[in-house]
Amino acid sequence: MREPATNFRSSLVRSVARPLVSRRFVQVSAIRRSTDPIPTPEGSGVSTGASAKVTSIVDKVAELTLLETSQLVEALKSKFNITEAVQVVSGAGASSGGAAAAEAPAEEKPVEKTEFKVKLEKIDAAQKAKVIREIKNLIPDMNLVAAKKFVESAPKVIKDSVSKDEAEKIKKALEAVGATVVLE
Numbered sequence: 001m002r003e004p005a006t007n008f009r010s011s012l013v014r015s016v017a018r019p020l021v022s023r024r025f026v027q028v029s030a031i032r033r034s035t036d037p038i039p040t041p042e043g044s045g046v047s048t049g050a051s052a053k054v055t056s057i058v059d060k061v062a063e064l065t066l067l068e069t070s071q072l073v074e075a076l077k078s079k080f081n082i083t084e085a086v087q088v089v090s091g092a093g094a095s096s097g098g099a100a101a102a103e104a105p106a107e108e109k110p111v112e113k114t115e116f117k118v119k120l121e122k123i124d125a126a127q128k129a130k131v132i133r134e135i136k137n138l139i140p141d142m143n144l145v146a147a148k149k150f151v152e153s154a155p156k157v158i159k160d161s162v163s164k165d166e167a168e169k170i171k172k173a174l175e176a177v178g179a180t181v182v183l184e
Helices: 002-034 052-062 066-079 091-096 098-107 125-138 144-152 164-176
Strands: 116-123 156-162 179-183
Touching: 116 125, 116 144, 116 164, 125 144, 125 156, 125 164, 125 179, 156 164, 164 179
Parallel strands: none
Antiparallel strands: 116 156, 116 179
């Protein structure tokens, strides 16, 4: 009678062990590859105008592993005191030159807001039922009970990150039924 249980156990162990063994081989092969140099694509050599010194440096860098290349970059940054500051140049500044780019921030107009937050500030108690119905229509997946709780907990944000036109429509609709709405 013990034999069927033994066969079951051995088949269970084999079925569990196979995936584990295959994962281990994948991990080991990935580790082995990390020490190999990265192969360079065909035709990606140094331009013909480069000196022999530059060509030899490029060949030596191409033989480095990814980790060694990262260490090289860090060493060069510290040697030449390079920071990782990113400079953003506007389209007008890039086409007209460096002097115009320096003057551009002083002449910029204030950026017009494109996304708004629609906030219910307060409601007229006599118009509460109309406001609840309007909130229920504006917010998807909200039932009447949830809309009532929402309106009673004012001030509360109705919608966030909406366009100016949509925010104005929501404000106009809610003010028509007796609510005070603020756009932020």
